[in-house]
Amino acid sequence: MKKIILFLSLLICCISFKGYAAITVTPASASICTNYAATGSAPHWTTLGTMTVTEGVMFDMGFNPGSWTIILVLATPTGWQFNSAVNPTLSFTASKDITSVTKTAFTSSSLTITIAGSGKWDIDQFTIAGLQVQPTSTFASAGNIKPSSITGNMLGVSTSTNFGTLTPVSPSAGSASVSVAAVSIRRNLYRYKCHLYGYTY
Numbered sequence: 001m002k003k004i005i006l007f008l009s010l011l012i013c014c015i016s017f018k019g020y021a022a023i024t025v026t027p028a029s030a031s032i033c034t035n036y037a038a039t040g041s042a043p044h045w046t047t048l049g050t051m052t053v054t055e056g057v058m059f060d061m062g063f064n065p066g067s068w069t070i071i072l073v074l075a076t077p078t079g080w081q082f083n084s085a086v087n088p089t090l091s092f093t094a095s096k097d098i099t100s101v102t103k104t105a106f107t108s109s110s111l112t113i114t115i116a117g118s119g120k121w122d123i124d125q126f127t128i129a130g131l132q133v134q135p136t137s138t139f140a141s142a143g144n145i146k147p148s149s150i151t152g153n154m155l156g157v158s159t160s161t162n163f164g165t166l167t168p169v170s171p172s173a174g175s176a177s178v179s180v181a182a183v184s185i186r187r188n189l190y191r192y193k194c195h196l197y198g199y200t201y
Contacts, residue, residue, distance in 0.1 A: 021056030022156025026163075028131070029165040037135035037168075038081070045083045045132040052162050054125040056156070061124055062097060062117050065174040070115040070152030071104070076133065077143020080166050081108040083132035091129070096122035108146060135168055142167040149185075 028048040036044040055061055062068035076082055084106045090113065092098045097117040105112035115126060133143075145164040150157060 006113075021060070023056060023060045023154055024051075024054050025157065025161055025163055026052040026054075027162050027164040028129075029167070031167045031169045033137060033171055034131070034135060034138040034140070034168045035171050037138045037140060039137045040135070043134070045086070045134050048129075048133060048164055049126050050129040050133045051131075052125065052127050053157075055123045058097075058122060059120050060155040060182070061115065062120050063155075065120060067116070067118045068120075068152065069117075070150070072113045072147055072151075072154070072157075073149045074111045074113070074114065074128075074145055074163055075148040076109050076145060077166060079136055079140035080143060081134055081136050082106070082111060083134065084108055086130070086132050088131045088175055089129040090126070092126035093124060096124050098124045098126060101126045115152075129165075131168055135166075138168075140168045145189060 028051045030046055030048055032046045034040055035042045036046060060069060085102060087106065088111070090101045090103060092101045092115075097119045098115060099118055100114075100116045102114050102116075103111065104114045111128075111131070113128070117124070133145075143166055144162045145166065147157065147159050147161060147163070149159070
């Protein structure tokens with residue numbers, strides 16, 4: 001009887017917490033030169049950092065005392081693409097509820113991840129690292145990598161959750177910096193020559 005009361009008390013406590021703590025997502029964002037676009041002057045894939053998904057309290061993922069499965073589909077923003085030839089690194093905190101995190105489909109526009117687990121008593125975390133992205137054209141706009149669909153319980157994660165902001169950057173900003181630096185170098189060289197030969201400036 002004591003065990004049953006303890007279980008019910010813990011269940012009520014966790015359900016109460018569900019209204020105050022949800023899954024947090026730490027996005028992997030990047031600012032990428034438009035020259036690296038598929039149609040740019042120097043096409044290049046950019047590797048993102050680590051996206052981290054962490055439960056706020058137990059029950060945020062799965063919410064099932066037995067086995068459970070979540071299918072998370074991440075989509076690129078319009079004007080961007082994934083490099084589906086290079087798989088991201090998927091990992092999770094061991095010895096907790098999650099038992100596996102696997103890639104089940106990968107295209108230039110979406111990544112499908114299946115998270116499997118058993119139980120609901122631990123605070124779980126999984127990560128997605130090394131996704132490679134590229135603007136499809138030099139006219140791409142900034143946008144977020146977001147879920148296009150979620151099957152299963154992921155409290156606080158929706159199709160508007162940001163997993164990474166991709167921002168195109170014009171090379172003109174970098175060129176301006178280089179130009180200013182070049183002018184400064186030429187000015188200093190001129191002053192050195194003047195000093196060397198005794199001229200004033």
